[in-house]
Amino acid sequence: MVTGATGNVGRELVRSLAADGARVTATSRGITADQVPDGVRPVRADLTDAGSLREAFEGADALFLQSGGPSAHLIDPQEIVATAKAAGVTRIVLLSSQGVATRPDSASHGVVARAVEDAVRESDAHWTILRPGGFHSNSLAWAGAVRSARTVAAPFGDVGLPLIDPADIAEVAAVVLRDGGPGGRVIELTGPALVTPREQAAAIGAALGEPVRFVDLPRAEAREQMLRFMPEEVVETTLGILGEPVEAELRAGLGVQDVLGRPPRSFADWGRRHADLFRGTGA
């Protein structure tokens, strides 16, 4: 049973498990049959209402759990885990966040995600916690401006982070769900190298075959823009990670090689695979 099945990680995971012959139930609040591969059972469910997950858990022995993104503070992780257990789930892979360790005092990045981790840890399931850093796909926030003006405007243009490909996270999750390995593991996941927003803009341009201009946004301006769609605490922590990453947020190459036996994919690779989302005109 895969939660967040229409998201950047969940979508790839569903595809990979189904291609491998697993029986998969894919859930999100708005999922539809045309969003999943043939043979996958789509079930609408809301993580903030654990009871709505019961139908999705029917027949499941393994759960890929993510915390509901912006509504994470509204979920009851213990109830979700109890509902999963009552349905027969014996294995849980949790998509958490590196912020649990690096920003432990942040309500959004640390405390809420830690509560979900604790519920999974305290269950008697075979559990694995994945703690990725920032995703390559966060750059999709720039897609409208790249399509309409071939421009990326972002703060901290020259601060690099070891961003990770969501497809690599999904592949790691698929291996752990299928093969298990030792339970009780926390696996940090980061990309192959530090990549700056300016380099990301250049990589998107290279994938498009057209230059993409980079505009370094002052912090105050970035903050104002982010406040339009994120709570203040999330904005402050996010700006902290993007602008003043702590040492533990700068470690590249964590996890993927160990689990998959190959290096993590680069941002340039992600850009080439997603170039169509940045192509064309109009926002």
Ligand SMILES: NC(=O)c1ccc[n+]([C@@H]2O[C@H](COP(=O)([O-])OP(=O)(O)OC[C@H]3O[C@@H](n4cnc5c(N)ncnc54)[C@H](OP(=O)(O)O)[C@@H]3O)[C@@H](O)[C@H]2O)c1
């Ligand atoms: N982006 C990063 O840099 C980053 C870094 C570290 C960790 N993470 C974690 O990774 C998670 C997944 O990221 P992503 O990029 O795959 O997310 P995403 O693309 O935004 O997808 C989120 C998925 O969760 C579903 N969802 C959201 N709220 C839900 C709810 N209340 N109940 C049920 N389903 C819900 C969405 O579908 P519906 O809208 O249809 O429900 C969608 O399928 C995030 O939640 C975050 O905690 C992200």
